[in-house]
Amino acid sequence: MADQALDGAASRPLLSxxxxxxxxxxxxxxxxxxxxxxxxxxxxxxxxxxxGKSTLIKVITxxxxxxxxAVIDYDGQSYSHMSPVTAQASGIQVIWQDLALFPExxxxxxxxxxxxxxxxxxxxxxxxxxRVAINALQRLGVTFDVDLALHHFPIAxxxxxxxxxxxxxxxxxxxxxxxxxxxxxxxxxxxxxIVRNLSASGVAVVFVSHRLAEVLEIxxxxxxLRDGALVGVYPTKGLTQSRITELMTGKTFDYxxxxxxLSRSPVMLEVKGLSRxxxxxxxxxxxxxxxxxxxxxxxxxxxxxxxxxxxxxxKPKSGSVVLDGKPVRFGSNRDAIAAGxxxxxxxxxxxxxxxxxxxxxxxxxxxxxxxxxxxxxxSERKRSLVNRWIRDLGVRIGxxxxxxxxxxxxxxxxxxxxKWLATDPKLLILxxxxxxxxxxxxxxxxxxxxxxxxxxxxxxxxxxxxPEVYFNADRxxxxxxxxxxxxxxxxxxxxxxxxxxxxx
Amino acid sequence: xxALIERVRNALGPELAGPFAAxxxxxxxxxxxxxxxxxxxTFGSVAFQLPxxxxxxxxxLLPILTGGLNLAITFTANMAGxxxxxxxxxxxxxxxxxxxxxxxxxxxxxxxxxxxxxxxLVIAYTKAHPILVSLSMMIFLRGLGEFLTRGxxxxxxxxxxxxxxxxxxFGIPVPLLIFIACVLIWHVLLTRMKLGFNTYxxxxxxEATRYSGINTRKVQVLVYTLSGAMCAVAGIIMLARFNSxxxxxxxxxLLITVLACxxxxxxxFGGFGRVIPVFVALVVLQLLSSGLNLMGANQHxxxxxxxxxxxxxxxxxxxxxxxxxxxxxxx
Numbered sequence: 052m053a054d055q056a057l058d059g060a061a062s063r064p065l066l067s068x069x070x071x072x073x074x075x076x077x078x079x080x081x082x083x084x085x086x087x088x089x090x091x092x093x094x095x096x097x098x099x100x101x102x103g104k105s106t107l108i109k110v111i112t113x114x115x116x117x118x119x120x121a122v123i124d125y126d127g128q129s130y131s132h133m134s135p136v137t138a139q140a141s142g143i144q145v146i147w148q149d150l151a152l153f154p155e156x157x158x159x160x161x162x163x164x165x166x167x168x169x170x171x172x173x174x175x176x177x178x179x180x181x182r183v184a185i186n187a188l189q190r191l192g193v194t195f196d197v198d199l200a201l202h203h204f205p206i207a208x209x210x211x212x213x214x215x216x217x218x219x220x221x222x223x224x225x226x227x228x229x230x231x232x233x234x235x236x237x238x239x240x241x242x243x244x245i246v247r248n249l250s251a252s253g254v255a256v257v258f259v260s261h262r263l264a265e266v267l268e269i270x271x272x273x274x275x276l277r278d279g280a281l282v283g284v285y286p287t288k289g290l291t292q293s294r295i296t297e298l299m300t301g302k303t304f305d306y307x308x309x310x311x312x313l314s315r316s317p318v319m320l321e322v323k324g325l326s327r328x329x330x331x332x333x334x335x336x337x338x339x340x341x342x343x344x345x346x347x348x349x350x351x352x353x354x355x356x357x358x359x360x361x362x363x364x365x366k367p368k369s370g371s372v373v374l375d376g377k378p379v380r381f382g383s384n385r386d387a388i389a390a391g392x393x394x395x396x397x398x399x400x401x402x403x404x405x406x407x408x409x410x411x412x413x414x415x416x417x418x419x420x421x422x423x424x425x426x427x428x429x430s431e432r433k434r435s436l437v438n439r440w441i442r443d444l445g446v447r448i449g450x451x452x453x454x455x456x457x458x459x460x461x462x463x464x465x466x467x468x469x470k471w472l473a474t475d476p477k478l479l480i481l482x483x484x485x486x487x488x489x490x491x492x493x494x495x496x497x498x499x500x501x502x503x504x505x506x507x508x509x510x511x512x513x514x515x516x517x518p519e520v521y522f523n524a525d526r527x528x529x530x531x532x533x534x535x536x537x538x539x540x541x542x543x544x545x546x547x548x549x550x551x552x553x554x555x
Numbered sequence: 556x557x558a559l560i561e562r563v564r565n566a567l568g569p570e571l572a573g574p575f576a577a578x579x580x581x582x583x584x585x586x587x588x589x590x591x592x593x594x595x596x597t598f599g600s601v602a603f604q605l606p607x608x609x610x611x612x613x614x615x616l617l618p619i620l621t622g623g624l625n626l627a628i629t630f631t632a633n634m635a636g637x638x639x640x641x642x643x644x645x646x647x648x649x650x651x652x653x654x655x656x657x658x659x660x661x662x663x664x665x666x667x668x669x670x671x672x673x674x675x676l677v678i679a680y681t682k683a684h685p686i687l688v689s690l691s692m693m694i695f696l697r698g699l700g701e702f703l704t705r706g707x708x709x710x711x712x713x714x715x716x717x718x719x720x721x722x723x724x725f726g727i728p729v730p731l732l733i734f735i736a737c738v739l740i741w742h743v744l745l746t747r748m749k750l751g752f753n754t755y756x757x758x759x760x761x762e763a764t765r766y767s768g769i770n771t772r773k774v775q776v777l778v779y780t781l782s783g784a785m786c787a788v789a790g791i792i793m794l795a796r797f798n799s800x801x802x803x804x805x806x807x808x809l810l811i812t813v814l815a816c817x818x819x820x821x822x823x824f825g826g827f828g829r830v831i832p833v834f835v836a837l838v839v840l841q842l843l844s845s846g847l848n849l850m851g852a853n854q855h856x857x858x859x860x861x862x863x864x865x866x867x868x869x870x871x872x873x874x875x876x877x878x879x880x881x882x883x884x885x886x
Binding site for chain 2: 364383384385387388394396401402403404405406407408412416417419420423426427428470474
């Protein structure tokens with residue numbers, strides 16, 4: 052049962068909030084929210100961006116003071132609001148997404164530095180720091196070389212160092228904000244094991260994650276927030292991913308596979324035996340006009356490298372590429388764009404869009420020649436091009452000249468798609484187009500993708516989330532260690548079978 | 556008052572509001588403090604002194620917008636001036652003709668552009684930091700120039716060059732006209748041309764710009780080449796004004812050009828900044844030193860006041876930012 056860890060006396064809540072209200076600049080960020088965590092449970096806090104998750108965590112940790120009337124019962128004491136000092140002193144710890152660690156310092160220093168701060172004598176007792184650190188790691192069931200600088204460790208291990216540091220602070224309640232966002236599947240599994248150990252040792256964990264599969268795997272209960280209000284608290288057993296999505300967004304989604312007959316559609320892209328040593332090997336594939344080809348596989352399978360090669364940013368060692376009937380060999384991505392290939396980067400923040408610059412400039416950057424008039428940039432042409440794409444793709448913006456960083460993830464991604472559509476592509480490669488995009492806004496992105504395919508564009512959709520390619524691609528290729536190891540047709544093969552093949 | 560500031564800001568654009576406010580402040584303060592400040596003489600001296608610093612600032616502006624820097628500007632100007640002086644000397648010195656001047660100017664601009672081209676190529680292909688690359692170029696040019704001139708002046712300039720340094724057309728000094736023409740060229744380049752657009756994009760995020768299909772190397776090479784060519788224009792004006800060239804002329808302008816860019820609202824990390832506010836900032840700096848001069852202050856004190864002005868501007872910007880932050884959080 053979901054409540055198996057909670058029998059007996061332990062079922063009195065460790066933390067219980069009632070009547071929590073927060074207003075920022077006239078916007079109600081939290082509306083009468085209540086929230087409860089039992090000792091030692093793994094509790095998941097789910098909701099889209101802007102649903103109030105972070106605000107709620109900040110109320111509990113004392114960063115924000117809720118409006119009058121709020122009641123916070125924690126560990127047998129009642130508060131009208133928390134302060135950061137009380138929260139920390141009474142064992143509430145938060146592990147933020149950026150971890151707030153010191154990469155140049157050793158593991159021991161990172162874990163135990165708080166124990167030596169502000170104590171007399173003002174000398175650092177390294178032996179004690181090591182002992183404290185090793186002790187904390189043992190409680191998590193791991194052994195690290197605590198004398199090694201942290202930057203030698205991969206991100207998953209750093210996450211564990213951050214958890215260990217929280218334990219040193221005598222944590223009773225640990226909040227984890229998107230802890231798996233940058234982890235691979237196996238790293239995630241490792242981290243989830245650690246979370247289980249933590250919970251077994253009596254520490255309650257509140258888990259915030261976009262990845263619903265993990266939520267279902269790790270937590271015993273789920274609290275769902277939407278638009279700052281509580282939707283409900285649900286035992287995890289009996290929930291499904293699509294049910295959580297519905298609760299988070301308040302919408303029902305139609306999960307059905309595509310059934311487009313493309314057998315008579317002409318081939319747009321034909322790749323034969325494409326190889327780049329160390330990245331991918333002997334890749335052959337075809338994409339027809341109007342077809343969406345899904346490519347899935349774990350991180351490091353060579354998906355992005357393959358895409359960058361098709362986009363002319365890397366040169367293949369061997370193999371051939373035929374685009375729209377003509378053999379092509381690109382010297383740079385400029386050649387690829389001119390030939391009709393567009394590539395939406397997986398890394399929207401640092402490669403896909405130029406964050407500080409204007410929405411309009413980001414939209415026209417790849418198609419500047421189209422807005423020239425007599426060799427000069429025509430602001431009228433620019434404005435009309437931008438207006439057209441904003442309308443066609445339903446981008447919600449304030450002003451065209453606002454920085455792109457002011458937009459939500461979903462709207463940013465629409466701008467990025469518009470930027471490439473403005474180049475009149477024949478082949479559009481979408482690399483992880485929903486990373487950092489809310490569940491509700493994802494459907495909007497895929498609506499656009501589906502319309503583009505219907506208009507005759509050939510699309511390659513790359514994603515490490517199998518359901519995403521399953522429901523949005525006509526065919527799915529499974530890539531592993533640089534090779535295409537399987538081809539599936541959604542509908543003919545079940546989602547579960549593909550997931551088992553990919554995540555095995 | 557707030558409404559007035561808001562209107563000025565809307566009319567001039569956010570970057571121009573600061574320099575324009577400084578301009579108004581300088582005019583008012585010196586208008587009261589120095590009775591002869593608002594006179595033809597003041598503006599005459601500003602108009603003749605502005606172009607040298609101004610042209611070098613334009614040369615500094617483009618690399619800063621890409622997130623780089625060109626520390627070789629003053630010595631590039633010197634080398635270009637030397638090139639022109641040598642061509643004139645070889646064609647008869649004070650008796651050289653117009654043809655020699657045209658040839659010399661073309662070669663001078665070519666030398667300036669070449670210095671920029673080399674820096675641009677090194678920065679674009681080796682990804683070395685622009686500060687290091689341009690510092691190396693600066694030291695190279697200084698050493699080369701001092702070696703070739705034995706540390707002395709090169710003079711013997713024909714008389715018809717004097718109007719370029721001191722003449723006026725319709726009452727407007729010729730160097731100022733040349734400077735304003737260059738300001739307009741830079742303005743059009745940055746607001747209306749592909750190169751200008753890409754310059755801003757590179758300044759914010761060069762990798763994302765490359766992923767968008769922009770030839771970022773070409774943009775960097777062109778930016779430094781144009782910067783070098785603009786130094787050469789400054790070098791030619793300096794030659795006409797001093798009637799001679801010496802390696803090291805105008806060296807003290809180097810860091811002032813950087814400050815003038817920041818005073819004009821240019822983002823020190825690149826990506827943002829416009830020519831016109833920088834122009835206004837330059838006028839403010841010159842007015843300030845002319846005003847202090849009129850009041851009998853020492854020339855060195857004027858430089859010190861420039862420093863204080865810059866620090867004040869930084870603090871005011873911070874305060875303005877905080878005010879905006881508080882307002883948005885309250886309302």
